[in-house]
Amino acid sequence: MEKTQTRHGDAGVAAGAAVHLRGLRKHYGDVHAVDGVDLTIAPGEVVALLGPNGAGKSTTVDMILGLTKPDSGSVTVFGATPDEAVAQGAIGAMLQGGALLDDLTVRETVTMIASLHRKPMPVDAALRSAGIEDIAGRRANKLSGGQKQRVRYAVALVSDPDLLVLDEPTAAMDVGTRREFWKSMYTYTDSGRTVLFATHYLEEAEEFADRVVLMRGGKIVADGSVAEVRALQGGRTVRAVVPSATEPVIAALPAITGYELRADRVSLSSNDSDATLRALLARFPDARDIEVTAVGLEGAFLSLTSEEDNR
Ligand SMILES: Nc1ncnc2c1ncn2[C@@H]1O[C@H](COP(=O)(O)OP(=O)(O)OP(=O)(O)O)[C@@H](O)[C@H]1O
Numbered sequence: 452m453e454k455t456q457t458r459h460g461d462a463g464v465a466a467g468a469a470v471h472l473r474g475l476r477k478h479y480g481d482v483h484a485v486d487g488v489d490l491t492i493a494p495g496e497v498v499a500l501l502g503p504n505g506a507g508k509s510t511t512v513d514m515i516l517g518l519t520k521p522d523s524g525s526v527t528v529f530g531a532t533p534d535e536a537v538a539q540g541a542i543g544a545m546l547q548g549g550a551l552l553d554d555l556t557v558r559e560t561v562t563m564i565a566s567l568h569r570k571p572m573p574v575d576a577a578l579r580s581a582g583i584e585d586i587a588g589r590r591a592n593k594l595s596g597g598q599k600q601r602v603r604y605a606v607a608l609v610s611d612p613d614l615l616v617l618d619e620p621t622a623a624m625d626v627g628t629r630r631e632f633w634k635s636m637y638t639y640t641d642s643g644r645t646v647l648f649a650t651h652y653l654e655e656a657e658e659f660a661d662r663v664v665l666m667r668g669g670k671i672v673a674d675g676s677v678a679e680v681r682a683l684q685g686g687r688t689v690r691a692v693v694p695s696a697t698e699p700v701i702a703a704l705p706a707i708t709g710y711e712l713r714a715d716r717v718s719l720s721s722n723d724s725d726a727t728l729r730a731l732l733a734r735f736p737d738a739r740d741i742e743v744t745a746v747g748l749e750g751a752f753l754s755l756t757s758e759e760d761n762r
Pocket residue numbers: 479482483484485502503504505506507508509510511
């Protein structure tokens with residue numbers, strides 16, 4: 452829970468934060484795209500922004516980058532306005548479908564962007580980090596979707612920014628390319644830089660983020676470490692093969708919040724897996740291949756983003 456800040460205290464927090472959003476709002480007619488977001492990201496944090504389609508992630512990202520002006524509320528990036536932070540090269544951004552110039556090669560594209568910045572990293576270092584040295588001579592119109600994404604990543608990186616903001620960075624990448632991409636991100640975050648990325652891939656958030664911010668209907672509905680957000684949706688899943696299972700008995704097992712019975716396979720959602728498992732074994736001694744797993748981030752995501760809008 453965030454504490455109420457005094458004017459002076461809030462200014463102090465804002466100055467020390469990588470990203471500081473306070474009372475941020477953006478409405479389009481009746482659509483409350485972002486509806487009162489408070490968020491402070493400390494330098495060095497790797498934060499995943501999650502939420503279903505239309506939750507307000509891109510609009511939030513656009514306001515952090517100064518591409519969209521809020522209706523009300525404030526945004527600071529390392530204590531400066533977004534425009535100042537961008538001008539200083541402090542923010543690198545990789546946006547969904549950011550345009551690339553078809554006639555330029557990959558190297559020319561990255562070199563051109565580097566020339567716009569005061570203290571860029573060497574172009575070769577950016578190409579290497581993005582894993583695109585081997586296609587440096589290729590024109591943008593000859594690249595696959597995943598390769599284009601990596602060029603956008605090199606473009607975001609070349610100013611050597613302290614904050615990287617990535618909107619669905621791996622959307623067009625295959626599984627192998629995604630792995631490579633995140634490996635390169637590790638190198639970047641190891642040096643203490645800050646990353647905010649919006650994603651639809653929960654496993655990416657689970658694996659790479661220190662912190663998960665879950666949005667729904669323009670508001671933040673959960674914010675914490677992966678383990679904390681997962682724990683908001685307590686409970687476990689008990690799976691077993693139960694040849695003699697019958698639906699009425701399964702449905703009456705203690706502590707279950709849901710069940711599925713397919714042929715002889717039983718899957719039980721439980722908020723006390725010990726009690727459920729004991730009763731299952733007592734009723735069905737032939738139960739075998741038993742598995743108890745914690746509800747993943749996906750379970751928390753689904754439950755937190757699909758509840759009725761009653762907040
Ligand atoms: N320029 C705009 N004009 C009107 N409505 C907009 C505009 N931009 C966004 N919206 C609306 O604001 C809401 C939030 O959109 P936003 O793109 O921020 O969501 P998102 O969480 O990024 O979704 P997705 O996962 O689909 O990218 C949506 O209902 C969207 O239709």
